[in-house]
Amino acid sequence: MSKEDVTREGVKFIRKLDEYGEVNDRFITLKEARTDPTYGKLPTQRSAEELLDLGVVNLDKPPGPTSHEVVAWLKNILGIEKAGHGGTLERP
Amino acid sequence: MLSTKEYVAVAQLHEPVEEARLREVIKEFIGRIYQRPPLRSSVKRALRVKTVYEIELLEYEFPYALLRIKCEHGTYVRKLIHDIGLILGVGAHMRELRRIRTGPFKEDSTLVTMHELSEAVYLYRNENDDSALRKTILPAEYIVSHMRKVVVVDGAVSAISHGADLAIPGISMIHENIRRGERVAIFSLKGEIVAVGRALMSTEEVLERRKGIAVKTRRVIMKRGTYPRSWRRKQSK
Numbered sequence: 257m258s259k260e261d262v263t264r265e266g267v268k269f270i271r272k273l274d275e276y277g278e279v280n281d282r283f284i285t286l287k288e289a290r291t292d293p294t295y296g297k298l299p300t301q302r303s304a305e306e307l308l309d310l311g312v313v314n315l316d317k318p319p320g321p322t323s324h325e326v327v328a329w330l331k332n333i334l335g336i337e338k339a340g341h342g343g344t345l346e347r348p
Numbered sequence: 349m350l351s352t353k354e355y356v357a358v359a360q361l362h363e364p365v366e367e368a369r370l371r372e373v374i375k376e377f378i379g380r381i382y383q384r385p386p387l388r389s390s391v392k393r394a395l396r397v398k399t400v401y402e403i404e405l406l407e408y409e410f411p412y413a414l415l416r417i418k419c420e421h422g423t424y425v426r427k428l429i430h431d432i433g434l435i436l437g438v439g440a441h442m443r444e445l446r447r448i449r450t451g452p453f454k455e456d457s458t459l460v461t462m463h464e465l466s467e468a469v470y471l472y473r474n475e476n477d478d479s480a481l482r483k484t485i486l487p488a489e490y491i492v493s494h495m496r497k498v499v500v501v502d503g504a505v506s507a508i509s510h511g512a513d514l515a516i517p518g519i520s521m522i523h524e525n526i527r528r529g530e531r532v533a534i535f536s537l538k539g540e541i542v543a544v545g546r547a548l549m550s551t552e553e554v555l556e557r558r559k560g561i562a563v564k565t566r567r568v569i570m571k572r573g574t575y576p577r578s579w580r581r582k583q584s585k
């Protein structure tokens with residue numbers, strides 16, 4: 257991919273994040289720039305291992321296990337050392 | 349994640365109440381409220397002010413009321429419902445609670461069950477098929493998708509990933525409406541999250557000044573060394 261292509265895909269991904277996060281503000285370009293494909297990587301091209309290293313799961317946790325137990329289970333089956341959760345839920 | 353939460357809850361009223369009165373009382377809880385965390389909580393039981401952004405009665409069939417609540421992180425919905433019951437004069441308690449949103453994450457196509465996740469992991473670990481896993485795990489960038497963003501040139505990425513603050517010359521693109529003090533996400537032109545920081549200048553100030561520190565780097569996410577250090581003073585495109 258050329259510098260132009262990678263940059264275009266990169267900005268496209270950022271706009272997609274904006275859509276997901278419901279950010280409606282426009283971008284102002286201060287400086288036209290291109291990114292070098294020689295280093296770094298488009299997030300959409302990350303491998304499974306790279307996603308396991310730096311990724312997020314929108315998990316619908318069932319009511320049984322605690323958040324802590326789910327994280328421990330995930331770390332175990334995925335063989336990863338670091339994982340966290342976005343907050344526990346109150347008991348009804 | 350200290351972000352806005354949204355819930356659907358079932359409240360059980362202890363005595364009959366007119367729907368109109370219920371709607372009236374619920375509206376009173378929109379805005380800032382006092383709360384003291386319950387006995388069974390891990391936080392300090394000090395009186396706190398929390399904000400309820402939205403509260404909507406979805407359905408009411410005595411004794412149950414179905415409520416949608418959008419509130420600040422750390423708001424106890426159970427206490428909120430208890431207090432609604434107090435104001436109504438009849439008493440109420442929370443029967444069921446489901447969080448439907450935390451920050452940018454909601455109940456949409458990205459939501460996966462434990463079942464789907466373990467199947468995806470199985471396929472990857474046992475059959476070398478990563479396709480399901482790659483659909484299940486989102487790039488970490490999604491965590492900051494709800495923040496306003498600043499996109500920086502390659503030359504600035506390495507410095508920021510080493511903890512340097514972001515100076516205006518490093519900025520390629522910036523969201524409108526960034527306020528001073530706001531948390532912003534710093535991205536590379538490839539769409540990679542580099543760091544999260546605090547805006548020291550508003551977007552307007554950045555546009556006016558053209559020099560100075562725009563964002564204070566608070567939390568580096570990108571691994572150091574992903575982008576090379578640029579030793580040259582003058583950066584050519």
